[in-house]
Amino acid sequence: MALQDIVIIGSGGLARQIVGLVEDINDNRATYNLLGFISKDPQDEIDGVPVLGDDDRLASLRAGYVLGVEDPALRRLLAARAEDNGLNPVSLVHPTARVDRRSRPGPGAVIFEGANVVYGARTGWHIIMNLGSIASHDCVIGDFVELTSNATVGARVQVGDDVMMGMSSVILNDLSVGSGATIGAGAVVTRNVEPGECVVGVPARPLRKAARQGGSDDR
Structure with missing residues (x-):
């Protein structure tokens, strides 16, 4: 072949x-x-x-x-x-990742070792799911979202486009996170997050609200 x-x-x-x-x-x-x-x-x-x-x-x-x-x-x-x-x-899925056949990762997904896309989870285009990250059942994740290592999106959560989740951060069940938001490393999100908000801590609290500017051109 x-x-x-x-x-x-x-x-x-x-x-x-x-x-x-x-x-x-x-x-x-x-x-x-x-x-x-x-x-x-x-x-x-x-x-x-x-x-x-x-x-x-x-x-x-x-x-x-x-x-x-x-x-x-x-x-x-x-x-x-x-x-x-x-x-x-092209979508890339590591052999040790688990992608349930009833989930729907979008085109261009990059899913690393130990990641888990659970029953009914849906993701947009070009999602990154790093080591050990989890998209729980029936969540909906937008385009160009990154879940860094061990980040968890809870059940039935709605995540907008261009969201960045830091290492070991958690969004609890049934919440929504607006487009362009940033979830700090280790944060536990217990309430809805507005578009463009950066939240940190346990429970997560707003640090700032501003559209992210383009980062370094890492090409």
Whole structure:
């Protein structure tokens, strides 16, 4: 069976972590041919993976793509560029992750070791679920959301687009989190979170409310 050609857009820490994810998937069942990184990095290769060039190279490729950057605004921009050039998103699921057959991860999902997408959970495009994270039953998670290691979205929770959940943070059942919100590491969310809010602590309290600005261009 022919392997599917893919590229990783970005070359920072997340992108390099995705290389290991692809390798683990292929060790379990040969599936993907990783062509390299799409990146402005001047190196010819990183950890043995070729750097193919910046976004201008997308037009010449016939491959699937995976987003390897974390900032939601930049992820949206890069996804649009890739798709404008005819590339389609690829979802990557680690062999040790559990994705219930009645759940619906969206296109471009990146799901790492030990993550759990439970019965009836639905996610939008390009979600990142890092090590040990959980999307509980019947939750709905928007586009370009990141659950960092051991973050948990409770049952029937509604999470908007572009939300960032810090390590070991928890959103309790039946709550909603507005688009662009940030949940600090270790926070326990016990009430609804407004769009753009940053909440921290146990129980989680607002730290600020402001639209996130574009982060570092980790490409």
